[in-house]
Amino acid sequence: MKACPEYREYVYLDVLGELPPEKKRQWEEHLSGCPHCREERETTVRFLKGLETNAPRPLLSPHEAMAIREKVSRTISRETHWSSLRHTFSKKVALLIPIAAAACLFLVSVFALHTWWSGRAPKMASNTTVQVEQKARLEDMEIIKNLDLLEQMDTLRVLVKVVDNKDII
Numbered sequence: 001m002k003a004c005p006e007y008r009e010y011v012y013l014d015v016l017g018e019l020p021p022e023k024k025r026q027w028e029e030h031l032s033g034c035p036h037c038r039e040e041r042e043t044t045v046r047f048l049k050g051l052e053t054n055a056p057r058p059l060l061s062p063h064e065a066m067a068i069r070e071k072v073s074r075t076i077s078r079e080t081h082w083s084s085l086r087h088t089f090s091k092k093v094a095l096l097i098p099i100a101a102a103a104c105l106f107l108v109s110v111f112a113l114h115t116w117w118s119g120r121a122p123k124m125a126s127n128t129t130v131q132v133e134q135k136a137r138l139e140d141m142e143i144i145k146n147l148d149l150l151e152q153m154d155t156l157r158v159l160v161k162v163v164d165n166k167d168i169i
């Protein structure tokens with residue numbers, strides 16, 4: 001059965017408690033005399049009660065939903081932070097690779113130069129030693145020459161003295 005078309009709206013408004021007070025008396029008078037509208041009203045009330053009891057309960061309470069939402073957004077922001085950090089780190093690593101390669105090349109060059117230099121160094125040292133020895137020998141020779149000269153000088157001095165004394169005598 002259907003409610004009278006002119007009162008159909010009243011049925012729903014009454015069930016929902018939204019019927020304006022000035023229309024309530026008129027509606028109640030009609031309802032007491034009209035079985036169609038009474039039945040429609042009862043059907044609507046049963047339907048709404050059925051909805052309330054049988055409707056699936058929300059899986060999460062608003063509080064639980066809020067907590068999960070916060071957790072998810074925290075996780076997302078943390079992951080974004082980490083991924084940006086990873087991105088920065090990989091960029092830095094990418095920058096560091098040529099620098100590290102250059103440093104390795106430099107170290108290898110230094111090592112090679114050092115090895116080459118150590119290979120040469122003993123020869124240089126021996127050359128220097130020979131030169132020093134030769135120089136020392138030359139110096140020795142000069143000292144010997146000087147000594148000879150000194151001896152000659154001494155002899156001369158003695159001679160001069162002798163001559164001088166003779167003069168005095």
Ligand SMILES: [Zn+2]
Pocket residue numbers: 003004007030034035036037038
């Ligand atoms: Zn009616």
